[in-house]
Amino acid sequence: MDRLGSRCSLPGYLRPSVLICLLILTAAFLMYPMLRTLSLQLHSAITGSYVSGTHAIVFVNCPNEQIARDIARAILEKKLAASVNILPKTSSLYFWKGEIEEATETLLLIKTKTSKVLMLSSYIRLVHPFEIPEVFSLLVDQGEVHYLKWLEEGMED
Structure with missing residues (x-):
């Protein structure tokens, strides 16, 4: 077991690195619609194309x-x-x-x-x-x- 995992004394607790990964994935999932919209608007501004649904x-x-x-x-x-x-x-x-x-x-x-x-x-x-x-x-x-x-x-x- 690695040193980080050995610090968790109670079985069943998630390692801090796993918690961080879960937080990042959750944040990415929640921010996806906003990030998608921003990227489409940026693409539209650069290429002169239309963003569907505007x-x-x-x-x-x-x-x-x-x-x-x-x-x-x-x-x-x-x-x-x-x-x-x-x-x-x-x-x-x-x-x-x-x-x-x-x-x-x-x-x-x-x-x-x-x-x-x-x-x-x-x-x-x-x-x-x-x-x-x-x-x-x-x-x-x-x-x-x-x-x-x-x-x-x-x-x-």
């Missing part, structure tokens, strides 16, 4: 086009998004309070940074007339680099 498209249904326009303008003014498409007259069928409902709604396609989706969702809940507004997002996997750069510039404070 942007999102948020879908929001509104009861009519005027409310959709009002919400879209407010979102843009608050720099919560860089671009909003308004798709008028979408037909929606859904369950509401145990019944199948049918409505004509207006769909917003909101282009934003993933880091702003939570703030955007909270804001929409405050201003939206629906009791439970439809708000969900999809991550952008790939896109035209110049357009995505333009999106970034549109949301700068």
Whole structure:
């Protein structure tokens, strides 16, 4: 037995070197997502490529086009998004309070940074007339680099 192991007088205790290895592995495991994100951002900055998941498209249904326009303008003014498409007259069928409902709604396609989706969702809940507004997002996997750069510039404070 080596000298370090002989210092542990009680059987079943881990050697200090094993404890250190476990701590390092645990720290690496916990820090992996952050380190991965940082390395992807560094790679993106050096190569000019796009980091998948940096942007999102948020879908929001509104009861009519005027409310959709009002919400879209407010979102843009608050720099919560860089671009909003308004798709008028979408037909929606859904369950509401145990019944199948049918409505004509207006769909917003909101282009934003993933880091702003939570703030955007909270804001929409405050201003939206629906009791439970439809708000969900999809991550952008790939896109035209110049357009995505333009999106970034549109949301700068």
